[in-house]
Amino acid sequence: MERAHLVHLYTQMLLIRRFEERTAEMYALGKIGGFCHLCIGEEAVAVGAVDALRPDDYVFSAYRDHGHCLARGSDPKRVMAELFGRVTGLCKGKGGSMHLVDAERRFMGGYAIVGGHLPLAAGVAFAVKYRGGDQVVLCFFGEGAVPSGACHETLNLAALWGLPVLFLCENNRYGMGTPVERAVALYSDVAQNAAAYGIEAGRVDGMDVLAVRDAVGKAVEQVRTRQRPYFLEAVTYRFLGHSMADPAHGHYRTKAEVDEAKKRDPVLLLRTRMLSERLATEADIKRIEQEVAQIVREAVEFADASPVPPVTALEEDVYTS
């Protein structure tokens, strides 16, 4: 991989990391409300996967969607403004943290009913196939969605009708506080759930952005050319709590477990590799850090300075006239 490309991936991951850190801070200051799910620890999956897409491909996400949206290239200012509930946000302040949408970038949205967006992704893939297009739909979801009826109905339909959708399961080990082995019967190899429908499946280290990039790249290519769905499990870990409402660990996991996982921090892994393989210097890293800090600062400033939506907007966008 070219050096510039690596720097790009690193910058993206760092942007997500710093963005989420500032989001936590803004949440604590009361600038952001509601449920807010951060993806610190899972940046490599978002960045590696989206990097493998064409601009005309589609992306679906669940409620932990900030990273996916930023990875897709959405303006951090408008993302932060959406979290702030401002009229300049991607969705004019009507969606919020869990429902980021950037239609221009074919980021089709974050959905907050677990498993509920999988049929939508298959539907977009259906439309692609109906029109004879060659776009791919990338659908992120957590391992918590795997046992849902929506997931299984969708896997069946996608396999049955040969829909070009890549199901990307971010297995961060916990559905809120319930570990995968207490939620999914075939937990040791989650992708086996797709195998039951004859869907080709794979597994990748979700902390290694290059591995993700590589695996998703191959899967996307296969989906695009064979017009068949693919199921990829990316094994990752959530460094923080399920949402802003709970601590990094709690009664359901130990601090030691979290600390152990943090040793494979995806941002650190890539940085170490770039430095050790002399693909970047300390000065480069420092410069990138400054650039990202600048972007995030501007995003917060933009959001904070933006007006709240007028109350007259409340009943707008309910119907298309």
Next chain:
Amino acid sequence: MKATYREALNQALREEMRRDDRVFLIGEDVAYYQGAFKVSKGFLEEFGSRRVVDTPITELGFTGLAIGAAMAGLRPVVEVMTFNFAILAMDQIVNNAAKIRYMSGGQLSVPIVIRGPGSAAHQLAAQHSQSLEAWFCHVPGLKVVAPATPHDAKGLIKSAIRDENPVIFIEAQLLYPMQGEIGDGDYTIPLGVAEVKRPGTDVTLIAYSKMLLVALEAAEKLAQEGIQAEVVDPRTLRPLDLTTLAASAKKTGKVVVVEEGWPFAGLGAQIAESLYRQVFDYLDGPIVRVTGRDAPMPYARDLEDAAIPDADQVVAAAHQVLYRT
């Protein structure tokens, strides 16, 4: 031209599919079986399996899939074999179809029609006999249509397909064989426009779908007593054409609302509330609702008959609002 309700729908869907390649029909047994109630008779031959899509029995999955297809610019018509099964797709309809436009701040829209028969037929028992329109009407972002005549069914399904919003289109198994005059060719009836089905001066009967026929029968009986009932069919339940309903209520001052669904939090309660807000000062007494009975639908024919409003109940309600009891 005379046509049955079923034929009117068949014609309209066929014409829309010929007119617009983005329109496709998806649902259980819509293709080879030609529709559980034969609404899509001949479709597979004409349009092929690309556009007439049989599904497995997974309402959540195929409804959600169709919503996704609509987000990507197609115009799906989902046939739910009956609306009882749409309950399985309720999350998709309520949380996705109805809200995606709003949550995205207007970036995405969902031009989908979800259609099929609602209400009771004969002795299908509790799980296959219910009127769920109030559930759908409750949700901002959805439009809900419930035509009673072949003419209305044809004109309204076309408008529903061409609408940019998700439309719940409720038919009725017992209406499919009903015959009536329909307009020629490509006509549409706008959503959100009620129609006075029988003019009168003494009492207003508001009824939709199958209950319109019951109300018209009641109006005939009332006429024999010298009572001129005005029968108004909202046709679209959301958005409700309050202007037309209110004009009639204002004229007569006496209103009966007929619905097949359950009484508690039923659609008639909403219609009554809307009218109270608009024409309270013109009402000569409380609006009276005629509804289905407050129980799951029984199987036994006698019990079933007792559970569903009939013309005599509507006549009695009319007497009540006219203070003739």
Next chain:
Amino acid sequence: MASRVIMPKLTDSMEEGVVVKWRKAEGERVESGDVLAEIETDKAVMDLEAFASGTLRKILVPEGTTVPSGTLIGVIGESDEDIRGILAGAQPSAARPITPRPSPAAVASPEEDKRASPRVRTLAREHGIDLKAVKGSGPGGRIIERDLEPFLTKKEQPTVREVPLSQMRKAIVRMTTQSKAPVPHFYVTIEVEMAEGLRVIEESKKALPSSPISINHLLIAAAARALRQHQGLNASFAGETIRLFSSIDIGIAVALEDGLIVPVLRDCGSKTLAQIAEAERALVARARGRDLSPEEYTGATFLISNLGKFDVESFIAVILPPAAAALAVGSVREVPVVRDGRVEVGHRMMLTLSCDHRVIDGAVAAQFLQTFKQALERARDL
């Protein structure tokens, strides 16, 4: 927006009213439905309710003053609203102060709140109907639209036809008015043989002992028949025109302990004798019970006053406008009569018709009485 407070027209015959008492003072807050004032009509003292909310900005007519119906008597508006426009339009009323009378006790005591459907309230407002005068037939005495029908049909389907005064009629008006103001009366008397009428009454006593036919029923039925034939008597003088009524509404003078009331039997022209009898009994019973609403004792188009039970041979009645004629009825007396050269016992009754000469001429009155007499003497055909 400012709202005009008008002296209401509460009965068909009400031309003017007295502001007995203002219940709100200038500058006081008024809610729609509040009692603004007590108004005395030609029959009773009634509450005048506000149709608008706001401040009673101006009282234009002091207490104890009589003004014509339709006169602006006050203005309700916002406290800072300019009401000069409305005041400028107020005509200086031909107000004449009268000595204030103490309100009847029945009115002074708080009246029971009348329940009425929203539609009734709206119709009452639009048609100027005082709901206190309406009896409710709905649940719990709720006034419903049906109860307003007598008021509404009167408003919406005029039962009068205006005919212009001819030059001769104008002259008659002028001359008769000059000769006897305000109503120029003249009187015509006729004698009627009541033998057959009495037989009809006797037979009905046997057939229907609980509700027999009375002389009054025969009189009403005969009058209705005669009025149908002589429509010029079912009329009223209205200044520039004569009103011809299509409905024959006959007022029956009923003596009360402290005076007299004239309940009106509506539309006698289309009623059978039996229907007349039934309606009359109910109406008179309610009149004696003082249970009549104003519309039930106003607007008679013809009057009958029967003093027969007081052994009166004959008398003369005073016309009560808007009627143009009143029939005074004496007792049935056994008198010797000569028929075919032989003396027989006759049963004779004297009738005297008082007529408003502005409307009715002597010959017309005489012809009417002839028809009336024939009808009574063939009572079996009534």
